[in-house]
Amino acid sequence: MIEVLNGIRETIIYDENMSIRFYYNNSFEDYPIHWQPAIEIIMPIENIYTVKIEENTIILNPGDILFISPGVLHQLFAPETGERYILLIEPPLFSNIKGLEALASMFYPYALYTDDSRKNKERMNQLMDNIYTEYSGNSDLKYASLYASILELLVIAGRNKTNLPIDIVNIKNTRSHKYVSKFLDICNYIDEHCTENIGIKELAALSGFSESHFIRLFKQFTNYSYYDYLNRSRITHAKKLLTTMPNSSIVDISLQSGFGSLATFNRLFKSINKCTPTQYRNLQREQ
Known part of the structure; x- marks a missing residue:
């Protein structure tokens, strides 16, 4: 599995x-x-x-x-x-x-x-x-x-x-092997710093590409836009906090996960996990 x-x-x-x-x-x-x-x-x-x-x-x-x-x-x-x-x-x-x-x-x-x-x-x-x-x-x-x-x-x-x-030599897919390690590092960097204010300019500089080139290659490599990938990393971080910080409010969890808007956090969380943050926390308590 x-x-x-x-x-x-x-x-x-x-x-x-x-x-x-x-x-x-x-x-x-x-x-x-x-x-x-x-x-x-x-x-x-x-x-x-x-x-x-x-x-x-x-x-x-x-x-x-x-x-x-x-x-x-x-x-x-x-x-x-x-x-x-x-x-x-x-x-x-x-x-x-x-x-x-x-x-x-x-x-x-x-x-x-x-x-x-x-x-x-x-x-x-x-x-x-x-x-x-x-x-x-x-x-x-x-x-x-x-x-x-x-x-x-x-x-x-x-x-x-x-x-x-x-x-x-004839692979048509643009995920060329010379980019694999580079974009793995970028994804790991986003996962590790997802609660911070990470921008395209910073990631493009880390990758060595122009901003427009980075945006295109990142989408081709992950099938997600940079912004979607960042938000998913933040939601994953939030799920950990919901489990390990049972006394923290949903607002605090949202802020500590990098979200400036509680409404955006709730909407994305439910879209990805098919339940609200509160429902997720309750499900974890029942297990």
């Missing part, structure tokens, strides 16, 4: 000791179109899954392994019965290793490993099994073993990605 989805951006809740997340999923559940700031690795165990990445449709058979780069829009269609692994890795985890500094764009936009097109897939399958076993257990040196297995998986994948499944 996608635990936190803000619009089309997935926020990943990593393991508290290591910036990875591993899912074993056997439910009949499709994932809507989204992107995340992590490398996503999908491996079906049983039955066939379909993944749509931008304009490309990929059929995954059991044992196939699919790497999806950060910032790439995709969605997953599940069969009525089946099992799959999903591994999410935050790229900075390995950024201090020479050769992996550009891990975020190494597999852009995706890399597919099948019986026909990739070597060492059997070993990659074993490593995914090992990662699942270690992640779900509590053995000695658990995180050292996870680090070693993930690193070996990345090395094998990186050494055998010479024939990418699509011609990057």
Whole structure:
């Protein structure tokens, strides 16, 4: 399941000791179109899954392994019965290793490993099994073993990605790989400073683009205008405050989340969450 989805951006809740997340999923559940700031690795165990990445449709058979780069829009269609692994890795985890500094764009936009097109897939399958076993257990040196297995998986994948499944040069989508890291940083900056008075001029300067060019590229990358994305980040912040500050008034929550108008806050909150801030707080208290 996608635990936190803000619009089309997935926020990943990593393991508290290591910036990875591993899912074993056997439910009949499709994932809507989204992107995340992590490398996503999908491996079906049983039955066939379909993944749509931008304009490309990929059929995954059991044992196939699919790497999806950060910032790439995709969605997953599940069969009525089946099992799959999903591994999410935050790229900075390995950024201090020479050769992996550009891990975020190494597999852009995706890399597919099948019986026909990739070597060492059997070993990659074993490593995914090992990662699942270690992640779900509590053995000695658990995180050292996870680090070693993930690193070996990345090395094998990186050494055998010479024939990418699509011609990057001819990608029509304007989310070019050279912009991925830059706009991920911009989105993270907005999320971290959403309660402040962030303007287009400031973000355009951070990106290195002119204001008009930034506005166009940001919309193409996130499918949201800068203003819509900022407001969604503020609403996400407000939801946290509604839960952690039960004695604060809705007016205070609105102001602390960066909204100058209570009416605007209430309207946007209900539009996004299908309930009012007060209803949301009451629902959280009941859980």
